[in-house]
Amino acid sequence: MASSNHPPEATFGDVTLSNTRLRYVKAGSGKPLVIVPATVSLIRQWLPLTQFMGQRFTSYFFELPGHGGSTPYPDKFESRFVPKTVEGFVDHLGYDRFNLMGFSFGGLLALRTLEHLQDRIEKVILLSPCVSRRALKWSTPRQWVFKASIWAMKRQTLLQGIHYVMNMPRLEKPLTYALSKASNVDRRILENKHALRMPLSTLDVFAHTLGEIFQTDYQYVDAPFKNPCYFGMSINDDILEYNLTEQIVRRHFQKLTIQKFTHPYHQPPEPPTFEWLNREFRQFLEMIL
Numbered sequence: 475m476a477s478s479n480h481p482p483e484a485t486f487g488d489v490t491l492s493n494t495r496l497r498y499v500k501a502g503s504g505k506p507l508v509i510v511p512a513t514v515s516l517i518r519q520w521l522p523l524t525q526f527m528g529q530r531f532t533s534y535f536f537e538l539p540g541h542g543g544s545t546p547y548p549d550k551f552e553s554r555f556v557p558k559t560v561e562g563f564v565d566h567l568g569y570d571r572f573n574l575m576g577f578s579f580g581g582l583l584a585l586r587t588l589e590h591l592q593d594r595i596e597k598v599i600l601l602s603p604c605v606s607r608r609a610l611k612w613s614t615p616r617q618w619v620f621k622a623s624i625w626a627m628k629r630q631t632l633l634q635g636i637h638y639v640m641n642m643p644r645l646e647k648p649l650t651y652a653l654s655k656a657s658n659v660d661r662r663i664l665e666n667k668h669a670l671r672m673p674l675s676t677l678d679v680f681a682h683t684l685g686e687i688f689q690t691d692y693q694y695v696d697a698p699f700k701n702p703c704y705f706g707m708s709i710n711d712d713i714l715e716y717n718l719t720e721q722i723v724r725r726h727f728q729k730l731t732i733q734k735f736t737h738p739y740h741q742p743p744e745p746p747t748f749e750w751l752n753r754e755f756r757q758f759l760e761m762i763l
Contacts, residue, residue, distance in 0.1 A: 481501070481522070481525035481526070481528070481748040482501045482502040482503070482525050482528040482529065483501065484499050484500065484501045484521060484524065484525060485499070485500050485501075486498070486499050486500075486517070487499075487500070488543065489563060489566050491559060491562040491563065491566070492558075492562060493539075493547050493548055493555070493558075493559075494539040494544055494545050494546070494547055494559060495543075495544060495545045496536045496537070496539070496544045496559070496563060497517065497536065497537045497542055497543030497544045498517075498534055498535065498536035498537070498563070499517045499520075499521060499524055499534070499535050499536075500524075500532065500533070500534050501521075501524045501525045501527075501528035501532075501533055502524075502525065502527065502528020502529060502530070502531055502532050502533050503528070503531075503532055504528075504530055504531045504532055505531055505532065505572070505573060505596070506531065506532050506533075506534065506564070506567065506569045506571075506572040506573065507527055507530075507531035507532065507533040507534065507572065507573040507574070507575055507599075508533075508534050508536075508560060508563065508564060508572055508573070508574055508575070509523065509524060509527065509533060509534065509535040509575045509576070509577075509580070510556065510560065510574065510575065510576040510580040510581075510583045510584045510587065511535065511536065511537060511538045511541070511580050511583075512576075512577050512578040512579045512580040513538075513578070513579045513680060513683045513684070514541060514680055515537065515538065515541065515580070516537060516541065516542045517535060517537055517542060517543075519745060520535045521535075522745075522746050522747050522748045522750075522751055523535070523577075523746065523751060525748050526748055526751040526752065526755070526759070527575065527759070529759065530759055530762065531573060534563075534567070536563060538551075538556075538679065539551070539555075539559065539679070540678070540679030541679065546678075546679060550678070550682050551678075551679045551682040551683060552682065552686070553582060553583055553586050553683075553686055554586065556583045556586060556587060557586055557587040557589070557590035557591060558590070560574075560587045560591065561587075561590065561591055564594070570594065571594050571595070571596055572594065572595065572596065573595065573596050573597045573598070573599070574587060574588060574595050574597070574598050574599070575598075575599035575600075575601070576599075576600055576601070576603060577600075577601040577602060577603070577741075578601075578602055578603065578604050578740065578741070579604050579683060579686075579687060580603075581600045581601065581602070581603020581604055581605060582603060582604055582605055582686075582687075582690060582692060584598060584600065584603070585600075585603070585605065585692060585694070585726070588699060588701065589694055592699060592700075592701055595701050596701070596702075597701065597702050597703070597704065597762065598699070598701050598702070598703045598704070598727075599703075599704045599706075599762065600703060600704070600705045600706070600707075600723060601706050601707065602706070602707045602708065602711055602714060602719075602740055602741075603705075603707075603719065603723065604687055604690075604714060605690070605692040605719060605722045605723065606690060606691045606692060606718060606719070606722055607687065607688050607689065607690055607691060608691060608715075608718060609714045609715045609718045609719050609722075610687075610688075610713065610714065610715075611711075611712065611713055611714065611715055612713075692722060692726075694726055697725060697726040697727075698725065698726050698727050698728045699726055699727050699728070700728055700729070701727070701729075702727075702729040702730075702731070703723065703726075703727040703729065703730050703731070704731045704733070704758070704761060704762050705720070705723050705727075705730060705731070705732050705733070706732075706733040706734075706735060706755075706758050707719060707720070707734065707735065708734070708735040708736060708737045708738070708739070708740075709734050709735070709736060710736055710737065710738045710739075711739070711740050712738060712739050712740055713740040714740060716734075720732065731761055733757070733758045733761060735754075737754070
């Protein structure tokens with residue numbers, strides 16, 4: 475494994491595929507690893523993780539179509555489009571086989587991709603994957619609030635109104651506070667991600683990804699997968715229930731390596747640095763043989 479003193483150099487690029495133009499970053503050396511994004515994930519937020527994984531792999535992270543520098547799909551976002559996007563991306567890069575990683579909603583997208591490309595995927599890495607609506611720790615009233623919000627955002631006229639209100643400077647702090655309370659997501663995470671300043675197209679994609687989260691109870695009919703899986707998650711995750719998530723992951727893989735963490739959050743409240751990731755997750759990275 476490469477030295478942990480300095481992060482691997484990162485290079486950025488764009489690739490035009492059949493139904494989107496992807497913005498991506500590459501870091502490190504070794505066998506290829508594609509990191510599938512979670513919701514509303516930008517390269518600047520995920521660069522430290524890409525470099526951290528680049529100590530063992532040639533790691534790639536791309537912005538989901540509709541986010542950042544990646545253009546939206548011609549149709550409304552659905553997770554079933556992502557496997558073809560990953561396939562086109564690795565074909566463009568010239569890889570026949572590769573490794574796959576997903577965090578949170580990206581874990582679900584990674585599993586959808588594995589269904590489609592399992593003969594080309596060597597190892598799967600899942601960090602706190604969102605694989606079932608039943609694993610959400612949100613109360614029933616809180617879930618109804620989000621479902622109503624999703625319904626509204628899927629209507630174009632209402633979406634435009636919501637976008638206008640979200641971008642009113644005087645409402646940014648109270649809306650961020652309200653969203654933090656409603657979602658149980660630390661306010662600092664929302665502020666660091668500029669959650670209320672999404673472009674209209676990104677807000678539309680976000681609504682459809684949230685809609686899938688509230689409908690999903692992952693089950694692959696031909697399980698278990700034969701690909702080795704490395705599963706890491708905190709038993710104190712504040713958004714997802716650990717035991718149910720582990721049960722679902724365990725059911726889907728013959729070869730499963732588990733690393734339990736104890737940090738009290740789904741994702742750190744402050745943007746993770748390369749140094750922090752090395753300190754907190756180095757052991758997990760070294761487990762991946």
